[in-house]
Amino acid sequence: MKFYQLTPKQRREILQSEGIKLEKIDDQVLARLDQLSENVIGQLRLPLGVVQNLQVNGHKYWVPMTVEEPSVVAAANHGTNIFAQNGGVQAVSKRDGIYGQIVLRVNDDFVLAELENAFPHLIALANQKFASLVKHGGGTREITAKQINKLVYLRVLVDPAEAMGANKTNSILEFLSTKLVELPGVAEKLFAILSNYSSQLTTAKVKLDPATLGGKRVAERIALLSKIGYEDPYRAVTNNKGIMNGADAVLLATGNDYRAIESATAVLASQTGQYRSLSKWTMEDGLLVGELTLPMAIGVVGGSIKAREDVQQSFAILGQVTSKQLAEIITGVALANNLAALLAISTVGIQAGHMKLQARNFVTELDANADEKKQVLAEMIARKDYSESYARKILQEIRKDK
Numbered sequence: 521m522k523f524y525q526l527t528p529k530q531r532r533e534i535l536q537s538e539g540i541k542l543e544k545i546d547d548q549v550l551a552r553l554d555q556l557s558e559n560v561i562g563q564l565r566l567p568l569g570v571v572q573n574l575q576v577n578g579h580k581y582w583v584p585m586t587v588e589e590p591s592v593v594a595a596a597n598h599g600t601n602i603f604a605q606n607g608g609v610q611a612v613s614k615r616d617g618i619y620g621q622i623v624l625r626v627n628d629d630f631v632l633a634e635l636e637n638a639f640p641h642l643i644a645l646a647n648q649k650f651a652s653l654v655k656h657g658g659g660t661r662e663i664t665a666k667q668i669n670k671l672v673y674l675r676v677l678v679d680p681a682e683a684m685g686a687n688k689t690n691s692i693l694e695f696l697s698t699k700l701v702e703l704p705g706v707a708e709k710l711f712a713i714l715s716n717y718s719s720q721l722t723t724a725k726v727k728l729d730p731a732t733l734g735g736k737r738v739a740e741r742i743a744l745l746s747k748i749g750y751e752d753p754y755r756a757v758t759n760n761k762g763i764m765n766g767a768d769a770v771l772l773a774t775g776n777d778y779r780a781i782e783s784a785t786a787v788l789a790s791q792t793g794q795y796r797s798l799s800k801w802t803m804e805d806g807l808l809v810g811e812l813t814l815p816m817a818i819g820v821v822g823g824s825i826k827a828r829e830d831v832q833q834s835f836a837i838l839g840q841v842t843s844k845q846l847a848e849i850i851t852g853v854a855l856a857n858n859l860a861a862l863l864a865i866s867t868v869g870i871q872a873g874h875m876k877l878q879a880r881n882f883v884t885e886l887d888a889n890a891d892e893k894k895q896v897l898a899e900m901i902a903r904k905d906y907s908e909s910y911a912r913k914i915l916q917e918i919r920k921d922k
C-alpha cells in the first residue's frame with residue numbers, strides 16, 4: 521500500500537520505526553485531522569490568544585488570534601486599547617464577490633460580441649444550477665471578456681454570500697466552461713480557476729488624539745514613519761509584515777485562507793507600480809489619522825470552518841458575526857498591530873517589548889518545574905535582563921538557595 525493509503529496510525533508507525541519521536545495524539549483527534557489534509561501523521565499546535573477590546577463601528581468584540589510570535593497579541597491589545605480611547609475603528613467594506621477566470625483559445629471565425637451576447641443567458645444558467653448559493657444571498661453576478669489575439673480572457677464575478685467561496689466559484693467556472701466550449705468559434709478551454717486578485721476590500725480608519733499616544737511629537741513621528749513606508753520598499757515590506765501579524769493571526773484562528781489574503785495584499789501594495797505600505801498615517805487637524813485597506817476574501821461558513829472544533833471555539837469568542845463584520849474586525853486588528861509597531865519603533869524601539877516576551881520562550885525551555893520557571897521569569901523582569909544565559913543563571917541560584 522502507498523503511504524497515503526495507510527491510516528494515520530500506520531503512517532506514524534512507519535516514522536517511529538525510523539527512530540522519529542512523535543508527539544502523543546488522541547486517536548479521535550488524529551482521525552478528524554486525517555479528513556482535513558493528506559498524509560496526516562499528527563498536528564502542530566499554536567497558542568490561541570485574545571484581543572479584549574476591539575471596537576468596530578460601535579460594536580465591541582473579543583477577537584481570537586493564533587500566532588507563535590511573542591508580542592503580536594500584546595501589540596494588538598495595545599493598539600486596540602488606544603483605538604478604544606478614541607471612539608474605536610470605523611470600517612467600510614466592498615463585498616461584491618470574488619473573481620473567477622476562464623481563458624479560451626478561439627478560432628479565426630470567433631466574434632467577441634457574439635460571445636458577450638451569451639453572457640446574460642450563461643449567468644442565468646449558472647444561477648439555476650447553483651440555486652442554493654442564490655438562496656443564501658449569493659450567485660454569479662457578472663461576466664466580462666477581453667480578447668488578445670487567439671485568447672479570450674473571461675472574468676466572472678461570483679458573490680459567495682457568507683463563505684469565502686473558492687470551491688463554489690471553481691465549480692461555477694467549470695460549469696460555465698462546459699457551456700462556453702459549445703459556442704461558435706471557441707476552440708478549447710485553456711483553464712478555469714478562481715483568481716485571488718484583490719476584490720473583497722475592507723477599509724479601517726481611526727482618528728487618534730495625540731495625547732493618547734504620548735504627545736504630538738510621537739504622533740508626528742508615526743506620520744513621518746508612515747511616509748517613509750510609502751516611499752521606501754525596504755520599510756514598506758516590514759510595515760506590511762506588522763500588519764499581516766495581526767491579520768494572519770485572526771485569519772488562522774477563524775479557519776480562513778491566509779495564503780489567499782497574503783497573495784492579494786501584494787497586488788494592493790504594488791498598485792502604483794512600486795511596492796508600498798498598505799497603511800497610511802497622517803496628521804489632520806491635530807489628530808493622527810490611520811487608514812488601512814485589505815483584501816478580505818474570507819468567510820464565516822464553508823471550507824473546514826464548521827468541521828473544526830478549534831475554529832468553532834474562535835467563533836464562540838467572536839460571537840455571531842457576518843463575513844463583512846469579520847473582514848472589518850480583521851482589518852481593525854491589523855491596523856492596531858501596525859500602530860503598536862510604529863509607536864514602539866518611533867519611541868523606545870521594538871526590542872524593549874520583544875525581549876521581555878522572548879524571555880518567556882527561554883523560560884519555557886528551561887529544564888525546571890513550574891514554580892522555578894515562575895521565579896526565573898519574575899527575576900528577569902525585575903532585573904530587565906531577558907537573556908537566555910541570565911535565565912539559566914537565576915535557575916542555578918534558586919536551586920543553590922534551596
Ligand code: MEV
Binds near residue numbers: 758759761762
Ligand atoms: C515584527 O513582527 C513586525 C514589525 O517589524 C513591524 C514594523 O516594523 O512595523 C515590528
